[in-house]
Amino acid sequence: MLTLKQDHSELVVLSVLAIGPSYGYAISKAIATQSDGYFKLLPSAMYPLLTKLEKNGLVTTSWEEVKAAGADPDSTGRRRKWYTLSPKGHKQLARRIELHRQTQSIIDGFVAQAPENQLASG
Amino acid sequence: MLTLKQDHSELVVLSVLAIGPSYGYAISKAIATQSDGYFKLLPSAMYPLLTKLEKNGLVTTSWEEVKAAGADPDSTGRRRKWYTLSPKGHKQLARRIELHRQTQSIIDGFVAQAPENQLASG
DNA sequence: AAGAATATATCGAGGTTCGATATATCCAAA
DNA sequence: TTTGGATATATCGAACCTCGATATATTCTT
Structure with a gap:
C-alpha cells in the first residue's frame, strides 16, 4: 500500500475527475479500487x-444533501461535496500529463544505465 | 527546469551512484547534464x-583533498566528499526500480482513461 | 585582479503528509 | 433494537521536505 505524493496525487485526482464529477470519499475509493489496493490517498492528504x-x-464544488428513504425529514442527512473539473482544470490536466511523460522519460534514462536495472542489457 | 522530489531524487541519485562513486557537486551536474537541463537538484535538497x-x-563516504598543482603546500585545498553505493544501497536501488515500475504502470492506468490523454483512443 | 566555476553546508520559512481524532449519518446483521 | 461497519467530511500537531538565501573557501580563466 503506497502513499501517493503531491504531484502524483494531483495527477491521479485530476484524471479521475476528468471522467466525471465525484466527491472525496468516492475519489479515495476509486484510487484504492482501480489500483488494486496499491495506492491510498488518506483523508488527511486528500x-x-x-x-x-x-x-x-x-x-468547482457543490453540496448534495443525501437523505435516506425512511429518514427523519428534519434531519440534515449525509452531506456530499461534489467536485467538477473546470475548463482551467482540464487544461491543467493536459499540461500535467505532458509533464508526467517528459519526467518519466528522463527518469527512465537514469534508471536504465544502472546495473540494477533488470531490463538493462549490461 | 523541474525540481526533483524526494522519491525521484533518491532513485536518480542512487542510479547515478550505481555507475560508480561520485561526489555532491558532480552528482548535481550529472543530473542537470544528463537531463538536458530538465532536472535540477539544489544543494539545499541534495x-x-x-x-x-x-x-x-x-x-559509504570518504574525503578527498584536492590540491592544485601550484597550490600552497600548507593550504587545506578543496575538499571533496565521495559517495560510494554500499551493498545495502544496491539492494535498495533494485527494490526502488521495481517499485518505480509498478507505480508508473498504475499511474499510467489512471492517466490513460482521462480524455485529456493525447494517446487515448477516445 | 576580477569573476566564474567548483565544492560543501546550514538556516528559517513555507508547504506536505501522517496518524489520530472528531463528528455525524446510513445500512445490515444479530 | 442495538451494535458495528461503511459512508462522508474535516482538522490538529508532529514530523518531514524543499526553497531561496546565505556562508565559506578554493581553483580556474580571462
Whole structure:
C-alpha cells in the first residue's frame, strides 16, 4: 500500500475527475479500487489537496444533501461535496500529463544505465 | 527546469551512484547534464538527501583533498566528499526500480482513461 | 585582479503528509 | 433494537521536505 505524493496525487485526482464529477470519499475509493489496493490517498492528504484544487480554480464544488428513504425529514442527512473539473482544470490536466511523460522519460534514462536495472542489457 | 522530489531524487541519485562513486557537486551536474537541463537538484535538497543516504547505510563516504598543482603546500585545498553505493544501497536501488515500475504502470492506468490523454483512443 | 566555476553546508520559512481524532449519518446483521 | 461497519467530511500537531538565501573557501580563466 503506497502513499501517493503531491504531484502524483494531483495527477491521479485530476484524471479521475476528468471522467466525471465525484466527491472525496468516492475519489479515495476509486484510487484504492482501480489500483488494486496499491495506492491510498488518506483523508488527511486528500481534503487539503481538494481544497487547494478548488482554491486554484481547477475544480468547482457543490453540496448534495443525501437523505435516506425512511429518514427523519428534519434531519440534515449525509452531506456530499461534489467536485467538477473546470475548463482551467482540464487544461491543467493536459499540461500535467505532458509533464508526467517528459519526467518519466528522463527518469527512465537514469534508471536504465544502472546495473540494477533488470531490463538493462549490461 | 523541474525540481526533483524526494522519491525521484533518491532513485536518480542512487542510479547515478550505481555507475560508480561520485561526489555532491558532480552528482548535481550529472543530473542537470544528463537531463538536458530538465532536472535540477539544489544543494539545499541534495546535501540533506546524501546525509540521509549515509545515515541509512546506503552509501559509504570518504574525503578527498584536492590540491592544485601550484597550490600552497600548507593550504587545506578543496575538499571533496565521495559517495560510494554500499551493498545495502544496491539492494535498495533494485527494490526502488521495481517499485518505480509498478507505480508508473498504475499511474499510467489512471492517466490513460482521462480524455485529456493525447494517446487515448477516445 | 576580477569573476566564474567548483565544492560543501546550514538556516528559517513555507508547504506536505501522517496518524489520530472528531463528528455525524446510513445500512445490515444479530 | 442495538451494535458495528461503511459512508462522508474535516482538522490538529508532529514530523518531514524543499526553497531561496546565505556562508565559506578554493581553483580556474580571462
